[in-house]
Amino acid sequence: xxxxxxxxxxxxxxxxxxxxxxxxxxxxxxxxxxxxxxxxxxxxxxxxxxxxxxxxxxxxxxxxxxxxxxxxxxxxxxxxxxxxxxxxxxxxxxxxxxxxxxxxxxxxxxxxxxxxxxxxxxxxxxxxxxxxxxxxxxxxxxxxxxxxxxxxxxxxxxxxxxxxxxxxxxxxxxxxxxxxxxxxxxxxxxxxxxxxxxxxxxxxxxxxxxxxxxxxxxxxxxxxxxxxxxxxxxxxxxxxxxxxxxxxxxxxxxxxxxxxxxxxxxxxxxxxxxxxxxxxxxxxxxxx
Numbered sequence: 001x002x003x004x005x006x007x008x009x010x011x012x013x014x015x016x017x018x019x020x021x022x023x024x025x026x027x028x029x030x031x032x033x034x035x036x037x038x039x040x041x042x043x044x045x046x047x048x049x050x051x052x053x054x055x056x057x058x059x060x061x062x063x064x065x066x067x068x069x070x071x072x073x074x075x076x077x078x079x080x081x082x083x084x085x086x087x088x089x090x091x092x093x094x095x096x097x098x099x100x101x102x103x104x105x106x107x108x109x110x111x112x113x114x115x116x117x118x119x120x121x122x123x124x125x126x127x128x129x130x131x132x133x134x135x136x137x138x139x140x141x142x143x144x145x146x147x148x149x150x151x152x153x154x155x156x157x158x159x160x161x162x163x164x165x166x167x168x169x170x171x172x173x174x175x176x177x178x179x180x181x182x183x184x185x186x187x188x189x190x191x192x193x194x195x196x197x198x199x200x201x202x203x204x205x206x207x208x209x210x211x212x213x214x215x216x217x218x219x220x221x222x223x224x225x226x227x228x229x230x231x232x233x234x235x236x237x238x239x240x241x242x243x244x245x246x247x248x249x250x251x252x253x254x255x256x257x258x259x260x261x262x263x264x265x266x267x268x269x270x271x272x273x274x275x276x277x278x279x280x281x282x283x284x285x286x287x288x
Contacts, residue, residue: 042080042248043068043257045239052090056083062090068256071230080260082227121176121273121284124166125150127196129157132277138166142281143182157196165273168192170266173241176273177252180234182280186212187236188221189247190274191266201276208274209247209261211236220249220259229259238273242266 041048043064050062058080060068069076075084122138128150133142143161157163165176178187186201188210194200195207202212204223211229212219219226229249237250245263250256275282 042246042260045248050092052092054078054083054090055085056081064256065090067254079257080262082222119167119174119176120287121165121167121178123275123284124164124272126153127155127157128163129159129161129196132161132163137286139284139286140281141275141277143277143279155196157200159198160201160276161278162186162196162200162274162276164190165275168270168272169240169242170268170270171242173239173243175237175239177235177237177285178275179283180213180236180280181282182213182277183215184213184276184278185234185280185282186210186221186274186276187238187249187282188274189238189240189271192270192272194274201278209263210274211249211259212276213280220261222261227259231258240271242271 040046041051041061041064042058043060046061048059048061051059052062052065053059054065056078058078060079065079068079077084123134123141125134125138128134128141131143131145133144133146134140134148134150141161141163155164180187184201186208188208190210191207193207194205200208204225205221206223208221210221211231212221212226213234218229218231220229231249231251233251233253235252237252239248239250240246241248245265247261247263248257249259251258
């Protein structure tokens with residue numbers, strides 16, 4: 001099963017019907033993809049270039065971490081674990097194995113683009129809570145009194161104006177974009193088992209990994225307390241890596257990672273795109 005998943009999520013030239021992955025034995029493929037994860041920068045998702053090591057032990061491209069910290073004057077957090085670091089405490093890391101893995105990758109496994117596996121996300125009307133107005137194409141949700149009654153299912157959020165995406169995931173890497181505007185909104189990923197009864201907004205929730213906007217303040221929904229995120233625009237990219245257990249958020253204006261959740265495991269449970277629109281609107285890109 002692991003080999004199939006890796007094959008489906010990998011890139012090869014459209015000019016040939018031969019998938020280059022097929023010439024390698026499964027054991028080598030597993031080793032390769034493990035190395036590729038370890039040799040990747042969590043900010044740009046590409047292979048480490050001029051790698052530097054933070055005090056917490058995480059590696060990044062020097063240019064990526066410098067850009068990620070550009071607007072901060074003190075308390076420089078790691079994008080992965082959020083541990084603060086002194087700005088000048090960047091140590092060159094020349095003892096990694098990315099130099100050895102890159103020649104193999106450059107020939108048969110090209111460095112994945114920044115957002116490699118886009119999915120067409122639509123909103124699930126059977127999960128939409130009260131005071132949610134959905135567009136006919138299910139690509140937009142706005143806070144307000146709906147003029148149309150959508151079919152209501154047992155999975156509906158019964159109190160808050162929240163909803164899930166129509167498609168869930170139990171494997172693979174996936175990316176989607178959303179434009180959020182207004183006073184209070186949430187964009188992220190939720191477990192299928194997320195609680196849908198009663199008030200869930202503005203509370204830490206171990207079943208949701210998301211960014212939440214309060215007027216001018218944006219936070220990540222971390223527990224036991226929220227974490228400030230330097231996000232100015234509501235144009236967001238969401239990247240989910242199910243096997244690694246990672247949910248990352250990108251500011252589309254700068255193409256920089258603003259926050260990453262490291263999940264121990266999704267435990268095989270299906271996860272869904274998650275949205276909330278209180279005094280706000282979210283828009284998903286139209287179908288290609």
